[in-house]
Amino acid sequence: MERAASNLGTRHRLRLTMAIGALLTLLGAYVVSTIDRADAAPGINVIRVAEFPADCAFSHRLPDDPIIFPGLPGASHMHSFFGSRATNAHTTLPDLVNSATTCNPRVDVSSYWVPTLYRNNVPVEPEIVTFYYLGEGVRDDVVARTQPLPLGLRIVAGNARATGPADSIARWSCLHAGHVPPSKNFVNCPAGTMLESYLDFPQCWNGRDLDSPDHQSHLAYPVNQVCPASHPVPVPKLRQVLRYPVNGDPAQFRLASGPGYTMHGDFFNAWPAAEMARRVNDCIRPVIKCGHDGRPL
Amino acid sequence: MRVVVSVPTAVLAAALLLGGCAARGDTPSPAGTPTPATASGTGSAGPFSATDVAWLQLNVAMIERLLPVLDLVPDRSADPAWRGLAARVEEDHRSALARSRRLLSDAGASATNPHAGHDMPGMVTAEELAALRKSTGRSFHLLVARHLRAHLTQTVRVAAAAQQSGAHPVVTALAAAAVQEGIDVLAQLDQLDQLDRLDPDHPPGQRERVARAATRPTHHLVLPAPHRTHI
Numbered sequence: 001m002e003r004a005a006s007n008l009g010t011r012h013r014l015r016l017t018m019a020i021g022a023l024l025t026l027l028g029a030y031v032v033s034t035i036d037r038a039d040a041a042p043g044i045n046v047i048r049v050a051e052f053p054a055d056c057a058f059s060h061r062l063p064d065d066p067i068i069f070p071g072l073p074g075a076s077h078m079h080s081f082f083g084s085r086a087t088n089a090h091t092t093l094p095d096l097v098n099s100a101t102t103c104n105p106r107v108d109v110s111s112y113w114v115p116t117l118y119r120n121n122v123p124v125e126p127e128i129v130t131f132y133y134l135g136e137g138v139r140d141d142v143v144a145r146t147q148p149l150p151l152g153l154r155i156v157a158g159n160a161r162a163t164g165p166a167d168s169i170a171r172w173s174c175l176h177a178g179h180v181p182p183s184k185n186f187v188n189c190p191a192g193t194m195l196e197s198y199l200d201f202p203q204c205w206n207g208r209d210l211d212s213p214d215h216q217s218h219l220a221y222p223v224n225q226v227c228p229a230s231h232p233v234p235v236p237k238l239r240q241v242l243r244y245p246v247n248g249d250p251a252q253f254r255l256a257s258g259p260g261y262t263m264h265g266d267f268f269n270a271w272p273a274a275e276m277a278r279r280v281n282d283c284i285r286p287v288i289k290c291g292h293d294g295r296p297l
Numbered sequence: 298m299r300v301v302v303s304v305p306t307a308v309l310a311a312a313l314l315l316g317g318c319a320a321r322g323d324t325p326s327p328a329g330t331p332t333p334a335t336a337s338g339t340g341s342a343g344p345f346s347a348t349d350v351a352w353l354q355l356n357v358a359m360i361e362r363l364l365p366v367l368d369l370v371p372d373r374s375a376d377p378a379w380r381g382l383a384a385r386v387e388e389d390h391r392s393a394l395a396r397s398r399r400l401l402s403d404a405g406a407s408a409t410n411p412h413a414g415h416d417m418p419g420m421v422t423a424e425e426l427a428a429l430r431k432s433t434g435r436s437f438h439l440l441v442a443r444h445l446r447a448h449l450t451q452t453v454r455v456a457a458a459a460q461q462s463g464a465h466p467v468v469t470a471l472a473a474a475a476v477q478e479g480i481d482v483l484a485q486l487d488q489l490d491q492l493d494r495l496d497p498d499h500p501p502g503q504r505e506r507v508a509r510a511a512t513r514p515t516h517h518l519v520l521p522a523p524h525r526t527h528i
């Protein structure tokens with residue numbers, strides 16, 4: 001059904017072109033028959049995944065949280081910060097915009113932070129830290145009208161106050177050991193593998209607020225693959241993936257916020273608006289997998 | 298007839314006037330009623346900042362976590378110095394709790410506490426509370442001292458930051474009072490702790506002197522005059 005509509009749109013557009021259009025029609029027909037939405041594809045070798053990444057190594061640790069405890073250094077449990085090197089309890093958007101970053105790409109001066117992981121009470125930092133911006137979890141037509149994440153957006157995902165797996169969206173698994181079932185609490189990863197944490201941020205914005213009193217309710221998760229009326233603006237889904245150089249008995253591990261199911265992530269968006277908009281336009285809406293530079297892979 | 302008309306007019310005018318200044322939270326909402334939660338509410342002495350609201354919420358959560366510890370002292374300690382200190386801290390904390398809640402209400406901030414049920418620095422955990430309930434005598438005193446010290450140290454750290462970074466004068470005054478009270482009680486705790494460690498060889502009368510000091514009223518619970526009526 002979607003393919004048919006897409007095909008029609010392609011033909012309609014091509015009808016407006018001249019001689020070169022005929023060639024493209026042939027090419028287009030081939031592309032349409034093999035992929036979902038050929039009209040947006042600039043080439044046939046793109047990978048049809050709506051995605052652009054930022055890899056942001058560990059920067060620093062502080063018991064600070066400029067979203068939950070602005071202006072109150074020392075008020076929080078210990079956090080591990082990624083991205084902007086400047087973040088502390090007093091950080092505001094201009095501080096981030098002017099800061100150095102650990103991210104690849106360097107244009108991403110956003111700040112990302114999580115509760116510090118401890119192994120036998122010694123802090124451990126993830127060796128591989130990737131923030132994926134994705135167009136998934138909503139219908140294709142919703143992906144196609146994804147809006148950029150607004151500059152200055154602050155959002156907390158996960159539940160630091162979770163009292164058990166039931167009220168948590170944490171996901172722990174093992175890198176290179178897919179046979180270990182994922183869990184909301186720490187898992188026992190085989191020797192030679194890494195403990196990994198996945199966390200998906202909400203992707204439906206209320207279109208108005210950069211923050212909210214509980215630091216969550218200005219965004220929402222989709223319902224039946226659509227953004228709810230209360231949060232009508234689809235934005236890229238931020239997926240935080242952390243790989244820690246530890247494995248073995250989960251009893252050695254704790255987060256600064258408690259058990260594994262208290263995993264949460266904080267995001268303070270400081271992507272330059274034009275860079276974010278370009279990636280949404282070139283990677284998310286047309287469903288193309290992009291590299292760190294925001295260009296198709 | 299004229300009187301009948303003028304009375305409702307006066308009432309209406311008064312209501313409009315009141316409405317004008319009460320719209321943003323001069324009228325405290327009943328505790329537990331979720332109000333439109335923003336940090337933009339204005340009390341009678343100016344707007345509340347995000348720092349003000351964050352500190353008040355954390356203060357409420359920290360105090361609520363300490364009260365069950367203090368409640369154990371009268372039942373589990375016969376020591377007048379400890380009982381006196383616990384009573385003093387409890388009185389101060391209950392007063393600060395009521396003020397913090399009222400200010401949050403004035404600020405239009407959520408009555409739902411974002412820190413409830415969450416182990417934060419300085420907070421006694423459920424396991425630690427269970428251990429306290431099983432201990433008595435000197436070991437109980439040492440445990441209470443450890444938890445009270447952790448709580449007060451964190452309270453002083455965060456309240457000092459709120460005093461410096463907060464915006465609303467009543468909030469920063471409350472934070473200043475929390476810093477001073479925390480420092481005073483930590484000093485008394487040091488003395489008591491020392492006695493418990495040296496017990497029973499401390500000089501006669503010393504314990505009683507500490508007990509008297511612990512129950513002495515404190516000057517800094519009185520806040521600056523211009524703001525006193527609002528909290």
